[in-house]
Amino acid sequence: MPAINLFELDALPADRYRALLARTEADLGSFMEPVRRIVEAVRAEGDAAIVRLAREIDGVTLDPARLMASEEEFAAAERALEPEVKEAISYAVDNIRRFHERQKPEPMWLMEIRPGAFAGERWSPIPSVACYVPRGKGAFPSVMMMTTVPAVVAGVPEVVVLTPPTPEGGIDAASLYAARMAGVTKVYRVGGAVAVAAAAFGTASIPRLAKIVGPGSPWVVAAKRLLADRIDTGLPAGPSESIVLADATADPAIAALDLLIEAEHGPDSSAFLVTDSREVAEVARRHLPELMSGLGPQRRQFVEAVLCGPRGGIVLAPNWEAALRFVNDYAPEHLEVLSAEPLQHLGAIHHAGEILFGQNTPITIANFCLGPDCVLPTGGWARTFSALGVHDFMKRTSLGHVTAKGYPELARHARVLAAYEGFEAHAQALSALRTKLAG
Ligand SMILES: NC(=O)c1ccc[n+]([C@@H]2O[C@H](COP(=O)([O-])OP(=O)(O)OC[C@H]3O[C@@H](n4cnc5c(N)ncnc54)[C@H](O)[C@@H]3O)[C@@H](O)[C@H]2O)c1
Ligand SMILES: N[C@H](CO)Cc1c[nH]c[nH+]1
Numbered sequence: 001m002p003a004i005n006l007f008e009l010d011a012l013p014a015d016r017y018r019a020l021l022a023r024t025e026a027d028l029g030s031f032m033e034p035v036r037r038i039v040e041a042v043r044a045e046g047d048a049a050i051v052r053l054a055r056e057i058d059g060v061t062l063d064p065a066r067l068m069a070s071e072e073e074f075a076a077a078e079r080a081l082e083p084e085v086k087e088a089i090s091y092a093v094d095n096i097r098r099f100h101e102r103q104k105p106e107p108m109w110l111m112e113i114r115p116g117a118f119a120g121e122r123w124s125p126i127p128s129v130a131c132y133v134p135r136g137k138g139a140f141p142s143v144m145m146m147t148t149v150p151a152v153v154a155g156v157p158e159v160v161v162l163t164p165p166t167p168e169g170g171i172d173a174a175s176l177y178a179a180r181m182a183g184v185t186k187v188y189r190v191g192g193a194v195a196v197a198a199a200a201f202g203t204a205s206i207p208r209l210a211k212i213v214g215p216g217s218p219w220v221v222a223a224k225r226l227l228a229d230r231i232d233t234g235l236p237a238g239p240s241e242s243i244v245l246a247d248a249t250a251d252p253a254i255a256a257l258d259l260l261i262e263a264e265h266g267p268d269s270s271a272f273l274v275t276d277s278r279e280v281a282e283v284a285r286r287h288l289p290e291l292m293s294g295l296g297p298q299r300r301q302f303v304e305a306v307l308c309g310p311r312g313g314i315v316l317a318p319n320w321e322a323a324l325r326f327v328n329d330y331a332p333e334h335l336e337v338l339s340a341e342p343l344q345h346l347g348a349i350h351h352a353g354e355i356l357f358g359q360n361t362p363i364t365i366a367n368f369c370l371g372p373d374c375v376l377p378t379g380g381w382a383r384t385f386s387a388l389g390v391h392d393f394m395k396r397t398s399l400g401h402v403t404a405k406g407y408p409e410l411a412r413h414a415r416v417l418a419a420y421e422g423f424e425a426h427a428q429a430l431s432a433l434r435t436k437l438a439g
């Protein structure tokens with residue numbers, strides 16, 4: 001096995017520091033041209049392209065008349081699943097629903113901003129959404145729950161799921177069960193860039209949708225970038241990434257264990273253990289080979305590609321401030337803080353999709369069932385974007401009402417501003433003519 005990276009921050013030149021911050025999404029050049037061809041095929045041929053591309057890309061034969069999961073498939077999925085899997089899904093859906101119900105804003109607010117003048121906002125659901133649930137390197141019933149539950153809580157009238165078919169042309173059983181638990185019935189077998197294009201243009205089987213949410217491989221990310229003027233593509237959620245931030249009080253064995261969590265998603269993921277303790281860094285590094293040897297061949301290969309490649313390993317900072325600076329510069333999707341007093345560091349952390357405190361809150365727990373959404377901004381976008389939530393399935397509409405009593409004061413100021421901006425019709429609407437017309 002190649003050596004696991006150990007980067008000593010105080011010895012790292014500025015260009016190598018910047019290189020450590022780069023993610024897979026920074027260079028999607030090689031994906032753009034093939035994705036452009038896929039998008040054009042789906043736009044021109046609709047369902048026929050979905051069937052043809054499923055055969056060409058994934059080697060799966062699909063029936064164009066059966067792209068949507070049938071009632072029988074939902075029932076068969078429920079029969080096939082182990083009771084403990086169904087119980088875990090119900091438990092997770094319950095936590096995720098309660099979290100998002102708490103997050104849901106009041107439907108409307110109005111304030112008297114000046115005497116007789118009212119201003120406010122109404123929150124209402126968007127008309128339709130596609131929830132993309134990946135299925136490339138494994139199934140993601142977790143993502144089914146984390147996308148559909150908030151969509152349903154928000155009250156979106158048309159919630160549609162797009163997910164790649166299994167090699168046999170079916171749909172992952174746990175994902176179907178999770179969709180049913182969330183209250184969603186329209187699940188289509190279509191994946192990758194093809195799915196994003198289908199949602200953007202619509203086909204004979206799949207409705208055109210207003211927005212697409214959910215994470216995906218670079219194929220999905222590239223298609224979202226290309227179609228951003230046809231469909232709302234929401235928060236950027238690409239290959240998973242994490243930082244485990246550990247101080248000298250942290251247990252290095254736990255730090256090593258948790259460094260592997262997000263590293264196993266794929267060779268395009270990113271995962272760092274950041275610490276200001278040489279002992280934590282070195283002991284964790286010594287633990288890793290044994291932990292990695294306990295994984296199956298595919299996950300071990302992914303973890304090795306991440307921790308020994310350009311996007312992962314151990315970062316040793318000269319002091320705690322430098323460790324925090326690296327975290328904030330990186331703006332990770334998932335951040336786990338390992339420290340005897342983890343909550344004391346909250347104020348110094350400014351950019352992360354989620355922050356999980358303490359050794360009893362490994363990223364795995366939040367990935368599946370704590371309640372907060374596991375669909376999070378990647379690629380450094382945690383600097384400005386938030387975790388997926390009910391707000392992504394809703395929109396705000398501004399509201400205003402001025403009474404006859406409130407009108408003169410507002411009109412006087414608006415007239416001045418209209419004149420300054422040179423808008424004559426705007427000003428005329430507030431002239432004596434209005435008072436005359438209003439009687
Ligand atoms: N940011 C988040 O919140 C979050 C959450 C969960 C998962 N993820 C990430 O989502 C990603 C899921 O990726 P995945 O691969 O498992 O599933 P995926 O569904 O995103 O990608 C698989 C699909 O990609 C397409 N594809 C694959 N090879 C192709 C090719 N050569 N040409 C054209 N299309 C091709 C196919 O349609 C295939 O069905 C992972 O990187 C994971 O880390 C992110
Ligand atoms: N870590 C992923 C988000 O980056 C979520 C997830 C679901 N299943 C496993 N992991």
Ligand SMILES: [Zn+2]
Binds near residue numbers: 240261262265
């Ligand atoms: Zn994960």
